[in-house]
Amino acid sequence: MKLQCEVEVISRMLPTFGMRNRGKGARAVLSVGRQEDKRSGQAGAVYLMICTLKDKAGSRYKLQENIDQLFTRFVQEGKATVRLKEPAVDICLSKADVCSLKNFISTVGLANKGKDPGSISLSRLTPVKTSEIEKPRAKMFITCKKDYPITKSFPYSLEHLQVSYCKLARVDMRMLCLKKLQKLDLSNNHIKKLPQTIGDLMCLQELTLHNNFLESFEVAFCNSTLRNTLKSLDLSQNKLKALPVQFGQLKELINLKLDDNELVQLPFTIGLLSKLRFLSATKNKIQCLPSSFRSLVLEKVDLFGNPFVKATPMVPDIQLKIPLPLLECASRATIHYRIPYGPHLIPATVCQDLSVAKTCDCGRPCLSSFIQTVVLMNLHQVSQTVVLVDTMGGTEAPVICYFCSLTCYSEFLDKHLQSARI
Structure with missing residues (x-):
């Protein structure tokens, strides 16, 4: 069982001698494994080994019946502390992977009670490589x-x-x-x-x-x-x-x-x-911008070098059907009143049409029955900073407008003629 994290080993005896700990953790690899008995060649007690860049051989601490307390209140933040009886030190862990830390604490707890960690494999207590200790590359x-x-x-x-x-x-x-x-x-x-x-x-x-x-x-x-x-x-x-x-x-x-x-x-x-x-x-x-472009709130827009067409507000493309087909009426009502829909309720093709519905100048939806025209919009209406649209110093661009009825289109024409006179 291995864990990569930052470790700080604090001696509880330092305050007795009027000394302070340096208060800084070091990147380390912690291993939990059995120390092999050199005489018999058999596995012995379970130890905790801490390897750092300065000490790759590692420091070992016995775990069985040697843990005074486990502090796991902040384990969800990747932090925990193992307090040992002998030597009198606190092993403070931080910046650890949460899942790995939980498994590590569980293994340490079982080792303290002298129980077999079971499915969790114990590591060999051998020196680690430099690449294992180095801080993860970001x-x-x-x-x-x-x-x-x-x-x-x-x-x-x-x-x-x-x-x-x-x-x-x-x-x-x-x-x-x-x-x-x-x-x-x-x-x-x-x-x-x-x-x-x-x-x-x-x-x-x-x-x-x-x-x-x-x-x-x-x-x-x-x-x-x-x-x-x-x-x-x-x-x-x-x-x-x-x-x-x-x-x-x-x-x-x-x-x-x-x-x-x-x-x-x-x-x-x-x-x-x-x-x-x-x-x-x-x-x-x-050639022209979509109608929804007018809903944007930008800090900067740059549309230079596009072949924008001339605005033709007085030459509409009329695809309006009078009276409106039943499907058009139902579709408009579904969107306007925000009625829930889906392929489990209506045909998938109708769902697709509803998802690409157009918005009239009055704010109401329209699908296949509408009046379409192209008007000029000053880009300063949607952006604080506008890069010139052309070499002539223009900041206006053509925008497609949709109208759900003759009434809406007539009201638009009245406003357009009045502004042109002014």
Whole structure:
């Protein structure tokens, strides 16, 4: 049984001599095992051995009937203390894995009572290697193909991993086993597709895929646990032509970069990204912005280099059916009154239509029966800082507007004509 953590051995006799402990723990490996009797060659009593960088051979402490008390009040924080009778020391443990610490304390308790720990295997009390004691690695940067680990695994403790300029054609599945990973930078590689299981990175907050060959963005990415953790996403300089409707589920996003792709439009659910503050989508093929774009509250937006079309508020695309079909009426009512629905209640195709419903200028939903037009919006309405849209110094961009009825469209025209006169 072994445990890696920080250890501080405090002598309870020091205050007697008017001395203080240094009060600082050291990285160590603790082993619980039987000390072999050199004469008989048989296993003897169970000992606790503590190995540090300064003492790799280790210090040994007998456990059987030698523990005065076990302090486990803060075990959920990775802390515990073993108080020995002889010598009179307190072995203070901290920064330990909670599950491993619980098993370790259980084994120590059984050893104190002279009982067999059972299914938990005892370790050999031998000196440890330097690599076993060293502090877990939190960051790793690989910027050359020759440095890429082929036979070795990535350290399980990594929180920040950068692998750039390594000509990776796919995401290494070993990376998806790094459960503590918070930042992953795979920029400047040859990645064409993201794995379906990328959501296994449950703690991931920043993902950089700058300058790769991505042609599509997986729906599984948006449906994974990343929708609750991901705060920064860099997809710039790829070959993306579209983003899925489910992209709006990444509601924790704060920073989004989509520069230098082949996007024809932004996902119309982008307005659901309520925490988004920085958006950059320069040098794409975007002709107009989705209606929900007006719901964003940004600090900076950059849409330079897109072939925006001219606004045509007086030339609508009328797809309104009068009277409204029954399905349209029922669908609008379902969304407006927030009636629960699902494939167990209504056809899956109808569920899909409801999930991509449009929003009228009046705030009410519409699905397949609507009036559509393109209007100009000053980007300062949604962002504090606006990078010029074109070389002419403009800060306005075309936005698609939907109207659920002739009444709503007429009211919009009246407002538009009045503002034009002014």
